[in-house]
Amino acid sequence: MAASAAAGGAEPSTTVVDAIRDAITTGDFAPNQRLVEAELSEQFGASRAAVRNALMQLTTEGLVERIQNRGARVRAISLDEAVEITEVRMALESLCAAKAAEHATDDDHARLRALGDRMQEAVAAGDVLGYSELNRRLHALVLAISGQRTACAVLERLHGQNVRHQFRLAMHPGRPNVSLPQHLAVIDAVCAGDPDAAEAAMRTHLRSVVEALPQVEKARTTLR
Missing domain, CATH: 1.10.10.10 (Winged helix-like DNA-binding domain superfamily/Winged helix DNA-binding domain)
Incomplete structure (x- = not known):
């Protein structure tokens, strides 16, 4: 601790x-x-x-x-700010996904595929916490493969600010089933060496996060 x-x-x-x-x-x-x-x-x-x-x-x-x-x-992060942070993430992580598709090696492909397999197993087993950790590791791996150090530095700072909203979203009922195919699409595009498809897949995934955050916040306040 x-x-x-x-x-x-x-x-x-x-x-x-x-x-x-x-x-x-x-x-x-x-x-x-x-x-x-x-x-x-x-x-x-x-x-x-x-x-x-x-x-x-x-x-x-x-x-x-x-x-x-x-x-x-x-500092408490409001829903509006969490949405703004995710919109910035969408721009930067889409760039990094495209770069990762250009730079990924065969070893990187194997690591990405292995993570994808484990994510599918976690969703099938209902292991929400395990899936959340694999989700984090996948995003981190794509950023590492991209080699875009400036974007990675900005994203690391944003992650710290937004971690609570991300955790609430990860724990939201049904969310893993929504995000899993999106993550697998990112993996497929990066492994195919297709920068445009990788960028689009990551953008689609994070746009989904932007749209889901208000729903999660509404559900949380309703349960209070």
């Missing part, structure tokens, strides 16, 4: 940044939760200065916000 990531005494600021970021993106720290420097310093075994620097960096990443006279807290 996040607390163990920085255990064992004072750590460099980068380690504290990673630990707090991980705590936010995994849900250990909830939206709007106050982030008190003294408490974080004790939890992560780091100096107050290191924690302060970490919070400043996470503020620039959009994960933390500072409220005048009230300190720092975990």
Whole structure:
């Protein structure tokens, strides 16, 4: 967990940044939760200065916000912002899918196909959490194969901001059955070496995410 990531005494600021970021993106720290420097310093075994620097960096990443006279807290991402983030993802990940189709090797094809097989098995078994993790790994693999480092850096930052909305969508009843054929279409296009088809398949998938996010949010608020 996040607390163990920085255990064992004072750590460099980068380690504290990673630990707090991980705590936010995994849900250990909830939206709007106050982030008190003294408490974080004790939890992560780091100096107050290191924690302060970490919070400043996470503020620039959009994960933390500072409220005048009230300190720092975990920034809550609204539905509208989650949709905007996904629209940016659609543009960048479509580009990366096209690049992946151009650059993928035979080994990459095998890894993509293996992930696709495991995703089908997870859906057939009703393993929603397992499918969600495979979903994440597939997107990460396509980005890695693309070699588009600038896009990957931007997408990594956006992922941290949007992780809770993505998790809710992944857990939404019936969602894996909708997204599985979309993911398999991306895999097929990349393995076929067809950049146009790969770009279109990824765009179709993420447009589906954009359309589903409001439905998931509506269902969640109805159940409250």
